[in-house]
Amino acid sequence: MSYVFINDSSQTSVPLLQACIDGDLSFARRLLETGCDPNIRDHRGRTGLHLAAARGNVDICRFLHKFGADLLATDYQGNTALHLCGHVDTIQFLVSNGLKIDICNHNGSTPLVLAKRRGVNKDAIRLLEGLEEQEVKGFNRGAHSKLEAMQIAESESAMESHSLLNPNLQNSEGVLFSFRSTWQEFVEDLGFWRVLLLLVVIALLSLGIAYYVIFQRTINILSFILFVY
Structure with missing residues (x-):
């Protein structure tokens, strides 16, 4: 089978695991505070976190964590x-603490697939579906960002090669960059409005x-014309 029914573990000889199944928070806390291993397993390899999550005992999940x-x-x-989850608050706790929603078991099944097979409540199904959709969108955005970064890197590499082949262009770009930096420093030191007033x-x-120059030249031309005639 690709998933586990939890009802086959209603009894166990391990006290901490039994407390996780029963939802006995005070007993689980006492065991953990006295040094009990929080990762102890049953005969199927399930930890207390598996069993508490399956039963929706989110407070015990928090304490185990x-x-x-x-x-x-x-x-x-x-x-x-x-x-093994089928409860909204437990799903939210596990995902918010780093568990991936799209992780697969040995049979390739995700938490959503197993939840649908077990017939858990609709709110939990909707939550898992929404989280999977967000994961897919995030992956697509990440892939798009990586593609853009690669394109920018290729463009910068091409520009650098072009500059090496055209040293005059590289020098002019250097002068332009120097002028731009100097101008920005000047504006920052003096203040925008003072610079505007100065301009x-x-x-x-x-x-x-x-x-004045045009007026003087016009007067000189007129004087010359009058003198000639």
């Missing part, structure tokens, strides 16, 4: 605790000088 339970532990069929004053002075 606090005492060092391995969230990535798998049983002998490759099932994580998430594969306006320079523009007005330039217009005044141009007007």
Whole structure:
């Protein structure tokens, strides 16, 4: 079988595992505080986290995690605790602490596949479906980002090769970059509005000088014409 029914483990000789099955938080806490191994397994390789998650005992799951339970532990069929989950709060706890929603057991089944086979409640199914959809979208975005990064790297490499083949272009780009950096530092030091005011004053002075030069030249031309005639 590709999944495990938990009802076949209603009794066990391991006290911590029995506490996880029964949902006995106080007993589980007492055992863990006295040094009980949080990753102890039953005859199928299931840890306390597997059994507590399967029964929806999320408080015990939290306590096991606090005492060092391995969230990535798998049983002998490759099932994580998430594969045995059927309760919304337990699924949310496991996923929020790093368990991957798309992880497969030895038969290639994901937690969602096993949840549907077991016929768990619809809220848990919808949650698993939503988490799988988010995982797929995140993977697609990551792949797209990697492709963009590769394209940018190729473009930069091509530009670098082009610059090496055209040293004049490389020098002009260096001068342009230096000018841009100097201008940015100048604006930051003086302040944007002061720079703007300075540019306006320079523009007005330039217009005044141009007007004066044109006016003087016009007067000289008219004077010459009058003198000739």
